[in-house]
Amino acid sequence: AQSVSQHNHHVILSEAASLELGCNYSYGGTVNLFWYVQYPGQHLQLLLKYFSGDPLVKGIKGFEAEFIKSKFSFNLRKPSVQWSDTAEYFCAGDGGSQGNLIFGKGTKLSVKP
Amino acid sequence: EAGVAQSPRYKIIEKRQSVAFWCNPISGHATLYWYQQILGQGPKLLIQFQNNGVVDDSQLPKDRFSAERLKGVDSTLKIQPAKLEDSAVYLCASSLGQGKAFFGQGTRLTVV
Numbered sequence: 502a503q504s505v506s507q508h509n510h511h512v513i514l515s516e517a518a519s520l521e522l523g524c525n526y527s528y529g530g531t532v533n534l535f536w537y538v539q540y541p542g543q544h545l546q547l548l549l550k551y552f553s554g555d556p557l558v559k560g561i562k563g564f565e566a567e568f569i570k571s572k573f574s575f576n577l578r579k580p581s582v583q584w585s586d587t588a589e590y591f592c593a594g595d596g597g598s599q600g601n602l603i604f605g606k607g608t609k610l611s612v613k614p
Numbered sequence: 615e616a617g618v619a620q621s622p623r624y625k626i627i628e629k630r631q632s633v634a635f636w637c638n639p640i641s642g643h644a645t646l647y648w649y650q651q652i653l654g655q656g657p658k659l660l661i662q663f664q665n666n667g668v669v670d671d672s673q674l675p676k677d678r679f680s681a682e683r684l685k686g687v688d689s690t691l692k693i694q695p696a697k698l699e700d701s702a703v704y705l706c707a708s709s710l711g712q713g714k715a716f717f718g719q720g721t722r723l724t725v726v
Contacts, residue, residue, distance in 0.1 A: 505656075537717075544617070545657075545705070545717040591656050600711060601647060601670055604656030 503528050505594045507605035514582055515613050522577040522608050524566075524592030533595040534575040535602065536566055540588045548590075551575065562586070584614045616640065618718035620706050626724045632694035635721045639687070639708030645669075646683055647715065648691050649705040657705055663689065696725045 508523035526532060536548040549560025556568040566577045575592060589609045593602040619638040627633050639646050644665050649657035660679065662670040665686035674681070678697070683689040693700055703720040 507656075544719045545707075547714050550714065593656075600645060600709070601659045601662045602657075602715060604658070606654070606656045 503594065503603055505592050505603050505605040507590075507592050507608050509608045510606070511609045511611070513611045513613065516584055517581050518612075520577070520579040520582045520586070520610070522590055522592075522610070524575045524577065524605060525573050526575065526592075526594045527573065528594060534566075534568060535593045535595070536560065536564070536575075536577050537591045537593060537604075538588050539591065539607075545591065548577070582610075582612050584612045586610060587612045618706055618708055618716050620704075620718035620721055622721055623719065624722050624724075626726060627696055629698055629725050630695040632692065633696055633723065634690050634692045635704050635706075635723075637689045637691070637706030637718060639689070639706070640716055643708035643710055643716070644686070645709045645711060645715075646689050647705075647707040647709075648681055648689070649707065651703045651705055651720070653702070660691070660704075693723075696723075698725050701725045 504527045506525050534551045537545045538548050539545050548564050549558050551558045551568045559565045564579050566575055568575050589607045591607045592605040595602050621636050646663040648660040650660050651657040660674045661681045663683040666683045681691045701724050703722050705720045707715040707717045709715040
């Protein structure tokens, strides 16, 4: 069955620390992968997406993610986090022809000023 | 660009009552989704529409949940009767097709 798993439930960092959030997917064939972010009180927003091509994908606000097919991973990274990055981050996959998304459980990121 | 609009933002009902949520997608978006997000979990797809036709409703509890998308634009999601475990945020999203989905702010339902 198709699934997306996120390793960390809650990550706490100080400003300027580097960030890596884990995401693993389980799909039988071609997969499109996404990271969404939900800031407190706001709606889900797309950070970045991978469809094909260069496995290193750059998104908004300095975020990037690397698709590693051999590890079935799509980890999210940022070299230096800011207090404003405090949010919940969701990894999602779209492996079917219908285009609907399967989400991980989310990782809550708290950045201390 | 106007986003996906949902109403109401919050709703509290007693178990066994009925409730309805409304969604207005981004203009021109043929695909509309309803997701259920239970506290501590990621969103789970309930139903997907392509224009006014249902593409996927395999995870919709059809004994109590129903959804429609009249004229391929607005959509309503109904729960009748509600159970305690239906307490969640109900998210509506729309897209032009495969790829980037735009989400509304959701309706937070509390069943007591």
